[in-house]
Amino acid sequence: MKIQFVDLAAAYQEQKSEIDSAVQKVLENGNFILGSPVSDFERSFADYCSARHCIGIDNGTNALEIALRAIGVREDDEVIIPCNTFIATALAVSAIGAKPVLVDVNEHTFLMDLSKIEASITKRTRCIIPVHLFGQLVNMDAVWNIARSHQIMILEDACQAHGASGELKAGTIGAAACYSFYPAKNLGCAGDGGAITTNIDSVANKIRSYRNYGSREKYFHEEIGTNARLDSIHAAILNIKLSKLDEWNERRNKAATMYNEMLREIGDIETPKTSYGNYHVYHLYVIKTHFRDKLQEYLKENGIPTQIHYPIPIHKQKCYPEFNKLSFPVTEKLAKTMLSLPMHPHLTAEQIEFICDTIKKFFKQKNIYGERTTNTADIAEV
Numbered sequence: 001m002k003i004q005f006v007d008l009a010a011a012y013q014e015q016k017s018e019i020d021s022a023v024q025k026v027l028e029n030g031n032f033i034l035g036s037p038v039s040d041f042e043r044s045f046a047d048y049c050s051a052r053h054c055i056g057i058d059n060g061t062n063a064l065e066i067a068l069r070a071i072g073v074r075e076d077d078e079v080i081i082p083c084n085t086f087i088a089t090a091l092a093v094s095a096i097g098a099k100p101v102l103v104d105v106n107e108h109t110f111l112m113d114l115s116k117i118e119a120s121i122t123k124r125t126r127c128i129i130p131v132h133l134f135g136q137l138v139n140m141d142a143v144w145n146i147a148r149s150h151q152i153m154i155l156e157d158a159c160q161a162h163g164a165s166g167e168l169k170a171g172t173i174g175a176a177a178c179y180s181f182y183p184a185k186n187l188g189c190a191g192d193g194g195a196i197t198t199n200i201d202s203v204a205n206k207i208r209s210y211r212n213y214g215s216r217e218k219y220f221h222e223e224i225g226t227n228a229r230l231d232s233i234h235a236a237i238l239n240i241k242l243s244k245l246d247e248w249n250e251r252r253n254k255a256a257t258m259y260n261e262m263l264r265e266i267g268d269i270e271t272p273k274t275s276y277g278n279y280h281v282y283h284l285y286v287i288k289t290h291f292r293d294k295l296q297e298y299l300k301e302n303g304i305p306t307q308i309h310y311p312i313p314i315h316k317q318k319c320y321p322e323f324n325k326l327s328f329p330v331t332e333k334l335a336k337t338m339l340s341l342p343m344h345p346h347l348t349a350e351q352i353e354f355i356c357d358t359i360k361k362f363f364k365q366k367n368i369y370g371e372r373t374t375n376t377a378d379i380a381e382v
């Protein structure tokens with residue numbers, strides 16, 4: 001049984017004819033930069049997110065950087081971010097000369113620990129970036145209350161949460177929300193891509209100008225901008241794939257339910273928890289176990305690919321020596337115990353069963369309560 005961590009080929013096969021003709025149309029029309037493929041997708045994705053504006057950007061990291069600039073975060077401002085996130089959240093803050101301020105996460109939801117935010121707020125705090133990690137929303141009511149009482153802005157990192165919702169959808173509460181369309185994300189293109197959604201007209205206008213050399217009208221440059229546009233070919237593909245996003249999220253959600261049920265009985269495994277009221281879109285399905293490294297090795301031997309998100313917390317990275325001495329106990333513990341199992345919309349029930357059975361076998365041969373560990377010869381008979 002061939003199991004993949006993500007299966008991009010299967011996703012393509014499902015919409016092959018539509019995608020092929022959309023790409024061909026762009027090639028025939030030659031409208032490679034902006035133009036209708038990009039504006040069509042921007043309209044559809046804004047509607048999908050219930051946002052007034054969507055601006056296509058060349059990747060998620062630049063989306064975060066440009067959104068921070070557009071909402072008015074400046075050099076030396078402090079920006080609060082969770083410690084367990086993809087490094088890009090921090091890099092975007094650093095890229096504009098602002099300072100990432102890390103807070104620890106909740107050990108059951110993996111999301112930013114909101115009780116730690118207030119203690120991290122100083123006079124220089126300008127913004128909080130809640131990261132809707134692994135596919136579920138941070139409690140945005142709570143973030144909103146903190147942000148409002150301290151006059152701080154909110155920028156949502158929704159790069160792993162296309163279509164996720166709590167009381168509201170991802171991206172509807174902050175000043176802006178950033179998305180990545182990196183191929184393996186829940187909505188992915190055929191290379192790098194990203195977007196920013198916002199309900200604020202002036203922010204949208206700034207972003208449109210900034211991503212296009214600081215120009216609203218060709219050859220008139222009112223501000224220093226850059227080139228960070230979403231390519232038309234990617235936009236055309238995204239517009240097709242967007243029509244499947246809800247269905248694919250639902251399939252991820254069902255796969256997660258199957259995993260949860262089959263892994264429930266196993267001793268040293270904690271399955272991922274969904275926060276109350278959330279619709280989780282499972283960008284990743286992350287379990288925890290104290291036997292993580294050995295289990296990962298065993299699954300690999302049995303043809304099951306897994307990954308770790310994230311093995312080295314941001315404060316332990318060499319690029320942030322100023323954070324290396326800090327301690328974030330929950331994130332550090334998670335870095336040693338988290339394991340991401342295969343998760344994508346084309347995972348079959350048989351594959352999930354095989355993965356869970358293999359995990360069960362691992363825990364049978366490895367006696368986790370300190371008794372004799374059976375040798376591998378015994379495993380085959382189980």
Ligand SMILES: *Cc1c(COP(=O)(O)O)cnc(C)c1O
Binds near residue numbers: 089193
């Ligand atoms: C993927 C991701 C990004 C960056 O997106 P890219 O398109 O890869 O630049 C930022 N934040 C989070 C949480 C992500 O998962």
